[in-house]
Amino acid sequence: MAVSTVYTVLSLNSACSISKPNKTHLGFNQKQLVFFKKTTTITTTRRATTVITCSAGDTVVIGLAADSGCGKSTFMRRLTSVFGGAAEPPKGGNPDSNTLISDTTTVICLDDYHSLDRTGRKEKGVTALDPRANNFDLMYEQVKAIKNGVAVEKPIYNHVTGLIDPPELIKPPKIFVIEGLHPMYDARVRELLDFSIYLDISNEVKFAWKIQRDMAERGHSLESIKASIEARKPDFDAYIDPQKQYADAVIEVLPTQLIPDDNEGKVLRVRLIMKEGVKYFNPVYLFDEGSTISWIPCGRKLTCSYPGIKFSYGPETYFGHEVSVLEMDGQFDRLDELIYVESHLSNISTKFYGEVTQQMLKHADFPGSNNGTGLFQTIVGLKIRDLYEQIVASKTGAPLEATKA
């Protein structure tokens, strides 16, 4: 299988390889040869006609917008687990790095693109939510480079000290996830995203979660937690919230409707809002696509404990877009409830029956494993895997067409 690859100086940046078309396209094999190589060896090609295949675009970029800090969040761990392997911080690097790396995915925290560190922000009187505290030009340049298969030196924002640390090397992975406050804020970065997700937590639920998180700390009191949320709200509403109109999928977390006057925030109503017409993304549906369904699985075949589970599905409009909304209210108590629900959902992109349940069980200790947050995060993870496979299949399909022609 003699394929001569020519690495020219001009095409170094996009790591393209020029191959002879008489052999069948090697697919991944060829692309792996090309990654990270900056050699200038030139071998002569015997043929006049050549096909240029670039490893550019092998990287699928996913954007995730979420409020509370970055890094080891539950959604990321679920997502990386769907692809296989555990995501770890880079070994031997800065211990306060926010990056997670696994075999197929790399997750970076957009806080690393802060242009002002903590003291700088205090001086200027801006929050981290404010676009003035972030370097969108650098973010765009580096995400574009990674998408084109070029490794970058990305700065590190140290959350412990509040300073900007020296950069770390990020190599282009198969799946590149950018997580933070502003993945969809800048229009150029938005164009680079293959899929985007927004985690929309309602105010009541956010308050309940923050109380659970912070009441254990000595410095905090109920008033200080409340004041902190109130103070950040104007910036959040102005800069972060508008991003949800651009997201391909929104996971909205609301207080439950099953328990009247519930203020504990333990039982949640979670809505998965999926945009219609997104390339490579087929929304999950219940029973019949495009119709409106309301479903309570508990009954004769399945017994649930209080407050039970309620599903609904239907088409809606969201910020002027056509969307399909799948909603779950309540929680899972037993394994068989989960598998029962999974067997009735369609288009969940599982590779085998029970994959969603298996993934949920694998991380049963994660928060949200018994309600819609965990379920929908897992399903979105599977849809992303499906999206990635479709993109890769279409890329390997295209050069084959070119050689045939």
Next chain:
Amino acid sequence: MAAVTGVSLTTPKVLALESPKKVQSIKFSLLNNPWKRCTEFGRSGMYVRPVAAAPEGLSEKLAESVKSAEEACSENATSGECVAAWDEVEELSAEASHARDKKKESDPLETYCKENPETDECRTYDN
């Protein structure tokens, strides 16, 4: 005061003890981390960048920041300083909770086996 110890910068994070943090000399850190800003050292000599951020240090930072936020907001509740101060509180709370989660998870056998899966204690058999 600035006792020089053999603490190298590659000390793993697992050794989160109080004493190494305090004993680490200021001069060492400046030499080895020339990118560090002077402001960090100006404030309080003990808060040089520790190799492992002990949650105790973080909790103190958090309590301080809450106090300073309340002060900043007592003057003017809508000013930039007030908002930025509460944002800092939020950031530190998030860090503190992550640190707590990390501490919870450290099972010595698990951490050892992550690095050395081929040793006898860590082998797993799937069939």
